Amino acid sequence: MKLTPVMEKFILHWGEMGTRWGVNRSVAQIHALLLMSPQPLNAEEICQILSLARSNVSNSMKELSGWGLVKTVHVLGDRRDHFTTLKDAQETFNIIVEERKKREIDPTLAMLKELSAELDTDKNADKEVKERINNMLSFLEMMTSWYDKMKKLPNSTLVTLVKAGTTIVKLIGKG
Amino acid sequence: MKLTPVMEKFILHWGEMGTRWGVNRSVAQIHALLLMSPQPLNAEEICQILSLARSNVSNSMKELSGWGLVKTVHVLGDRRDHFTTLKDAQETFNIIVEERKKREIDPTLAMLKELSAELDTDKNADKEVKERINNMLSFLEMMTSWYDKMKKLPNSTLVTLVKAGTTIVKLIGKG
DNA sequence: AATATATTTCACTTATTACTGAAATAAAAA
DNA sequence: TTTTTATTTCAGTAATAAGTGAAATATATT
Structure with missing residues (x-):
């Protein structure tokens, strides 16, 4: 070729x-x-x-x-x-996201959970450090649980959602 | 320390x-x-x-x-x-996403637009290649326009949206 | 202005990753 | 089973990136 x-x-x-x-x-x-x-x-x-x-x-x-x-x-x-x-951009994107999650986010979540537990049993643990670890942990948990829900939807539905954009915000009565 | x-x-x-x-x-x-x-x-x-x-x-x-x-x-x-x-996970995340978009997505979009234009003026351009370049281009355009809308929303609204998760799908009457 | 302190630049070393080509292995055909 | 073809492994080389320490520059203090 x-x-x-x-x-x-x-x-x-x-x-x-x-x-x-x-x-x-x-x-x-x-x-x-x-x-x-x-x-x-x-x-x-x-x-x-x-x-x-x-x-x-x-x-x-x-x-x-x-x-x-x-x-x-x-x-x-x-x-x-x-x-x-694969020739489709969306499918390719989905696969890459899934793989990166597996390789990077999941180990980080595990590490944060471990640290959070350690801090819980430690009486002289710095309060601020604890707060930040937990802030990070809950952010990542929120994101991954959202991601897990979204990935169950068919691509066509995702496209509809993305195209709807901020009109959803009005529906839900925020913003 | x-x-x-x-x-x-x-x-x-x-x-x-x-x-x-x-x-x-x-x-x-x-x-x-x-x-x-x-x-x-x-x-x-x-x-x-x-x-x-x-x-x-x-x-x-x-x-x-x-x-x-x-x-x-x-x-x-x-x-x-x-x-x-910055100590907040969400804000940190926002900044990193914005920067990566600037450094990686925007140049790729520019490149794809350029190629798409070139292919339009080329009579013997392979139809499939054209299709794939355009598929990619429109996927990235969709994603970035969605991103641009989302980043205007306050973090608290984003959290609400993310927590709502797939209940939005029902509201919008899909899936 | 002279001195002291803080920061950056830069040439060099070290570490890491990417890539090659030859040899080993695997699989199929004769 | 021998020969041919395809693929992988691996040791070595090349390329790149990361990190260092001394010297240069910049900034403040006396």
């Missing part, structure tokens, strides 16, 4: 953005390439298009699979693995 | 999490320390408590100020700068 200038720009931008999100450039570039590619691509093709080492692609595919962003598919009469990614 | 075991755990965890979010460990640790500290701290104290070089603290403070997370204050009769951070 030959990259069009548009594809190339997209891939390069995605690669740079990836680095800001703790995803390495190769991984993000491969994801971007698969987003643009009309067909699934095999590892060899990815190497060639992005000028990456075969081993790098192999590891990157594992990383992307770990995020649930890439699927391995097969082409009739071809032994090699081929890769595709 | 002497760190309690709770503070220490919190700071170390925050430091690790920072690295996953593209913030370096020192910066995140300093932020965590200021979150816990009852009083504003000067650079020297921060060095000593976290065992960091003076220059590292200097640069980290600049980084944190850039994010709008830290304020410089003064103590009567002391020439040195002292630093504090």
Whole structure:
């Protein structure tokens, strides 16, 4: 496959953005390439298009699979693995949010709960520190319980909600 | 100031999490320390408590100020700068979201608009590529316009909304 | 102005992460 | 079973980012 200038720009931008999100450039570039590619691509093709080492692609595919962003598919009469990614922005977003929650928010919640418990049994614990830990803990709990409810809704309902925007505020009689 | 075991755990965890979010460990640790500290701290104290070089603290403070997370204050009769951070989880969250939007979403939106325009003037542009770029663009536009509306609301209203959760869905007659 | 203190800059070192290429392993075809 | 093809592992290298300490600059005090 030959990259069009548009594809190339997209891939390069995605690669740079990836680095800001703790995803390495190769991984993000491969994801971007698969987003643009009309067909699934095999590892060899990815190497060639992005000028990456075969081993790098192999590891990157594992990383992307770990995020649930890439699927391995097969082409009739071809032994090699081929890769595709979800093409819908909203679904992609949902997956990334879910993964980040699992990797970053959940451990933080666990840590805060632990600390909160420790502070409860400690008589000379600083009151302010206690307050702040609990403030953080309840904020995160509020957010995650909201998130858990929202993720049960179908995407179409979410879109309706988001588009309704602040008219909801009027319905609920606040603001 | 002497760190309690709770503070220490919190700071170390925050430091690790920072690295996953593209913030370096020192910066995140300093932020965590200021979150816990009852009083504003000067650079020297921060060095000593976290065992960091003076220059590292200097640069980290600049980084944190850039994010709008830290304020410089003064103590009567002391020439040195002292630093504090917002103590409220929700406000902190708001600031970080706003900054990340500015740094990551806005440039991506600009890029997508550019590509979308390019594809419009290109007669042999791949239809699918066009579709995906536009799908992404409209998703991000939807999200940012929603975000812009939400950020105008006072925090208390947001809390009400979040706590209402899916009961809103019933009000709006969906799901 | 001279001295003392506080802060920043910068060249350098150290640590971390990304990437490569060769070798090992796995899987299929002959 | 041997050969071919595909994939992964891994040790080493390259690139990047983080952190240090000395020197320079800035700011206040005497």
